[in-house]
């Protein structure tokens with residue numbers, strides 16, 4: 001299924017303004033098409049009911065999916081990225097054939113960069129090129145999980161990381177007339193609230209340590225919020241209502257100028273996720289119980 005007309009128009013506009021991004025925009029559109037594909041509605045996350053209160057919904061979850069769905073998606077993504085050219089393209093084309101797509105998908109869902117680096121080393125793939133695809137690879141599965149079982153989990157959630165998948169916010173909306181801050185996750189589409197004047201990364205709530213960068217061209221409608229405590233930053237965009245989940249990563253790309261402004265001033269974003277998810281992928285059962293599910297393990301196909 002295709003992306004919405006709004007999202008397609010945003011992608012087309014970005015391709016016109018920044019033709020050098022065409023290769024990446026093609027991959028993003030493919031990932032967003034996949035997010036909207038009904039096949040992913042068959043994904044069944046079993047949540048860990050004993051997870052700690054600070055853990056996002058999918059921490060320790062066992063996510064059942066049809067193996068062919070995960071394998072075909074990762075193979076297609078790697079092939080397309082290989083065709084798009086750039087550094088590591090040839091190694092991505094080779095990886096489409098020899099990389100263990102399900103393990104890559106599991107590592108991507110957990111944003112486990114060590115596991116991704118290990119898979120790259122084992123398969124002779126360019127680690128940087130493979131690492132760049134992690135967010136796109138995880139999107140269809142994570143968004144399906146959010147749709148399936150995690151409605152309402154963001155109610156009352158006040159951590160800086162995503163209530164569903166544990167990622168740091170991709171960016172934030174300053175939403176509606178009330179101007180509430182809603183953090184948004186481009187991986188799963190998550191949407192949660194944080195108090196004004198709180199750093200999502202280190203939790204500091206001291207107005208003297210928190211600041212903002214405002215651009216001449218957009219004023220308060222697009223800003224960078226900065227934290228002098230941890231040197232972190234996040235971007236805010238004024239919105240009337242919530243973006244659809246598949247629009248978050250497009251808006252992230254459309255505001256790269258804000259990232260550049262923040263990085264130039266010495267601010268950054270954490271290199272690791274807010275919460276190590278530790279979720280695992282399991283084979284979807286054809287029977288009525290979960291007993292037949294098997295986990296893809298580290299020492300062979302099944303354990």
Ligand SMILES: [Zn+2]
Nearest residue numbers: 162165185188
């Ligand atoms: Zn998320």
Ligand SMILES: [Zn+2]
Nearest residue numbers: 199202227230
């Ligand atoms: Zn901070």
